[in-house]
Amino acid sequence: MKVAKLVSFGVLLGLLGGVGVSFAFAADPVVTVKNAWVRATVGPQKTTGAFLQIDCKTELTLVKVDSDVAAMVEMHEMKMDSGTMKMREVEQIACVPGKTTELAPGGFHIMLMNVHKPVKEGDHIALDLVFENKQKKKTTVKVDAVAKGLNAAK
Known part of the structure; x- marks a missing residue:
């Protein structure tokens, strides 16, 4: 009976993934990703950002992000340096x-570069987030991010 409840709970969580929430779990969720979104592109723009919130029950490190919508995906950080805002790639x-680990405009975020086609408001963008624990075991969390317009902040 307990197994059936876990399976039903897992199916329900999987269905929720279609609304921008993804889960990776065994008996209990280890990582929860919420509020995932991508900024829509404008005109011939080939680069955009993805943003989300991560909650975890154990110490994890986000080490890689993949997406089929772009030729290159990197994790970046925006930071003030001598009075100038600078963006740089980070490895993790x-x-x-x-x-909550926040990936948001003006801070840590995901860059989608050389997008294969324009990202329009309302599009669903698949992201694969690869996390690593202290034992170097990797877990991939699939996320459905919804594209929002240029002026979106969250």
């Missing part, structure tokens, strides 16, 4: 248990 983003 630490996720602390009990604290």
Whole structure:
């Protein structure tokens, strides 16, 4: 009976993935990704950003992001440096248990570069987030991010 409840709960969580929430779990969710969105492109623009929130129950590190919509995907950070806002690629983003890790405009974010076609408001963009735990075991979380217009902040 307990197994049937777990399976039903897992099916329900999988269905919720279609609304921009994804889960990776065994008996209990380890990683929860919520509020995933991508900024729609304008005109011939070939680069855009993806943003989301990560909650985890154990110490994890986001080590890679993939998406079929772009030729290249990188994790970046925006940071003030001598009075100038600069963006740089980062190799990983630490996720602390009990604290939401925010990937948002003006901070950590995901860059989708050389997108294969324009990203229009309302499009659904698949992202594969690869997390690594302290034992170097990797887990991939599939995320459905919805494209929002140019002025979207969250």
